[in-house]
Amino acid sequence: MKKFTSLLILASMLAINGYSQGTWLQKANYGGGTTYRAVGCSIGNKGYAGTGVYNSDFWEWDQSTNVWTQKADFGGGGRDWATCFAIGNKVYVGTGGLPDFNDLWEWDQSTNVWAQKASLGAVDSNGIGVLGRVGAVGFSINGKGYIGTGNNGASFFKDFWEYDPLTDSWTQKANFGGVGRFGAVGFSIGNKGYIGTGSDGNGHVLKDFWEYDPVSDTWTQMADFGGVGRYSATSFVIGTKVYLGTGLILNSPYCVGDFWSWDQNTNLWTPSADFPGGMRSRAIGFSIGDVGYIGTGTDSNNTDAGDFWEYSPACGVAAPHICMVTTDSATNYNFNIVYWDKNLYSNVDSFLVYRKDPTSANYFHIGSISKNSLSLFVDTAFSIGGPNGGNPQYSTWFYKLAILDTCGNTSAMSPYHQTMFVQQNGSNFTWNAYSVETGQANPVSGYSFLRDDNNTGNWHVLVNPSGTSTTDPNFASFPNGNWRIDALGFNCSSSLKANTASHSNTANPYTVNIHQISNFNSGIIFYPNPATDFLTVTNIEHKTKIYFYNLLGELIMEKETEKDSKLDLSHLKQGIYTLITEDHSGKTVNRVTITK
Numbered sequence: 001m002k003k004f005t006s007l008l009i010l011a012s013m014l015a016i017n018g019y020s021q022g023t024w025l026q027k028a029n030y031g032g033g034t035t036y037r038a039v040g041c042s043i044g045n046k047g048y049a050g051t052g053v054y055n056s057d058f059w060e061w062d063q064s065t066n067v068w069t070q071k072a073d074f075g076g077g078g079r080d081w082a083t084c085f086a087i088g089n090k091v092y093v094g095t096g097g098l099p100d101f102n103d104l105w106e107w108d109q110s111t112n113v114w115a116q117k118a119s120l121g122a123v124d125s126n127g128i129g130v131l132g133r134v135g136a137v138g139f140s141i142n143g144k145g146y147i148g149t150g151n152n153g154a155s156f157f158k159d160f161w162e163y164d165p166l167t168d169s170w171t172q173k174a175n176f177g178g179v180g181r182f183g184a185v186g187f188s189i190g191n192k193g194y195i196g197t198g199s200d201g202n203g204h205v206l207k208d209f210w211e212y213d214p215v216s217d218t219w220t221q222m223a224d225f226g227g228v229g230r231y232s233a234t235s236f237v238i239g240t241k242v243y244l245g246t247g248l249i250l251n252s253p254y255c256v257g258d259f260w261s262w263d264q265n266t267n268l269w270t271p272s273a274d275f276p277g278g279m280r281s282r283a284i285g286f287s288i289g290d291v292g293y294i295g296t297g298t299d300s301n302n303t304d305a306g307d308f309w310e311y312s313p314a315c316g317v318a319a320p321h322i323c324m325v326t327t328d329s330a331t332n333y334n335f336n337i338v339y340w341d342k343n344l345y346s347n348v349d350s351f352l353v354y355r356k357d358p359t360s361a362n363y364f365h366i367g368s369i370s371k372n373s374l375s376l377f378v379d380t381a382f383s384i385g386g387p388n389g390g391n392p393q394y395s396t397w398f399y400k401l402a403i404l405d406t407c408g409n410t411s412a413m414s415p416y417h418q419t420m421f422v423q424q425n426g427s428n429f430t431w432n433a434y435s436v437e438t439g440q441a442n443p444v445s446g447y448s449f450l451r452d453d454n455n456t457g458n459w460h461v462l463v464n465p466s467g468t469s470t471t472d473p474n475f476a477s478f479p480n481g482n483w484r485i486d487a488l489g490f491n492c493s494s495s496l497k498a499n500t501a502s503h504s505n506t507a508n509p510y511t512v513n514i515h516q517i518s519n520f521n522s523g524i525i526f527y528p529n530p531a532t533d534f535l536t537v538t539n540i541e542h543k544t545k546i547y548f549y550n551l552l553g554e555l556i557m558e559k560e561t562e563k564d565s566k567l568d569l570s571h572l573k574q575g576i577y578t579l580i581t582e583d584h585s586g587k588t589v590n591r592v593t594i595t596k
Contacts, residue, residue: 231248292313449464542562
């Protein structure tokens with residue numbers, strides 16, 4: 001292994017930090033010692049590496065402890081130039097040499113056992129595979145594995161194959177879009193696969209870069225790699241970006257140590273911090289969460305390496321997740337509060353909070369919170385998407401979160417969290433489920449129905465309903481009561497407090513916030529409630545004025561009639577309204593719920 005003084009490494013890292021392009025941190029050396037042309041993959045928070053220069057050992061690295069542990073030796077025997085991909089809790093390693101293998105082996109994380117699977121591609125009359133190769137690429141997309149390119153000494157391949165672990169079978173797909181090659185890099189981002197760089201065997205090192213769509217089985221050329229052409233490079237993926245670097249070039253010093261990032265959203269390459277472990281090629285690379293890793297390999301003097309490094313990007317952070325959206329006693333349940341755990345994210349300037357427009361698919365930016373502030377946002381921005389935008393007493397609302405990083409880039413938005421909105425009709429209560437968008441697990445394990453008997457803040461559980469509706473048989477006995485729903489099952493730690501339940505709005509059908517009303521008259525009837533586009537008001541015997549107020553106390557509709565009336569509500573938004581009818585005998589006050 002090539003030696004570097006701690007002073008040199010420190011100087012390199014200081015220079016990297018100065019460019020704000022990310023930081024490298026050396027971790028525990030690879031457990032298998034010095035090697036090159038090995039394979040590397042990851043499952044969860046564990047990294048896996050093995051084989052290389054005809055070795056068969058296989059090692060697991062734990063991100064949380066920074067410890068390497070040897071696992072069962074690779075089942076296919078010693079080899080180098082192999083490739084690997086991971087599906088679920090399985091690692092698949094295959095191809096490589098010498099000789100040029102076409103086998104595939106599956107390692108089970110739960111049992112630490114290797115099992116041979118179907119060989120790659122076609123077989124001869126004796127059932128022996130004929131597509132052995134070295135220097136191929138491999139990756140996985142949506143439960144399928146892919147292997148392509150490579151060479152066998154006589155041919156430089158551009159074929160491309162899909163492996164289905166459920167049927168243990170290979171299917172040939174559309175040939176790779178570029179020329180045949182070996183020593184390329186291959187990886188996947190989301191639902192797309194990518195292959196680029198490599199050598200065509202004719203004295204050319206390549207920098208073209210291609211995207212594969214498994215749905216259409218087509219290849220599309222993307223922007224060329226930003227650095228000089230190379231082969232035996234290393235890559236890892238963080239969010240929607242790939243980081244590609246090191247490798248062999250045609251001219252002295254032959255090995256290089258630069259790194260570049262490519263953004264799937266913009267199709268642009270930009271320089272990243274150079275690798276501080278020195279110029280090298282044939283290293284392993286993989287990512288775990290929001291950081292990448294590179295290790296082993298060899299330098300221009302053919303000195304093998306066993307060091308292992310972690311890369312944290314300064315920019316391009318992945319979308320964060322919301323912990324919970326709730327109302328809270330601290331705001332008298334009048335405002336929605338968004339919580340998150342800021343300690344899960346690095347390189348943050350601020351957190352951006354968004355709320356969905358109730359009339360479209362768009363999200364409004366409603367506020368920003370500095371990384372140094374408490375990780376919560378109280379939504380008082382009722383005028384945005386309003387006049388009742390975000391009012392928990394008006395409707396259910398959808399919230400998303402994003403990160404503005406220290407380089408001024410905005411991440412993708414998080415999956416939404418949808419608040420609960422309770423509607424009351426007499427003693428019957430209904431609400432929508434607390435929902436979380438695909439991409440984040442919904443933590444809700446159940447619901448509690450609570451009552452505050454006298455509006456004093458002393459809440460107690462009445463029942464834990466199995467669905468999204470329930471009744472309070474003692475409803476009429478608590479004229480000053482409040483009711484709410486809690487969603488249970490959260491384990492969400494913000495910088496302020498731990499949260500285990502999300503609160504809905506409060507339902508208090510006896511309270512009129514507009515002004516005090518006396519001389520109530522129950523003779524006038526309205527239906528249906530909840531209503532959609534129309535509301536019928538009956539038993540009108542005298543000249544009567546009808547007023548509609550929103551929850552801000554704003555008069556939004558007024559009508560005068562001397563007979564039963566059918567009110568057009570089609571222009572009103574979903575929510576709760578106060579309906580007041582006034583005639584010679586007094587006033588009738590009711591809450592009307594409008595659903596769309």
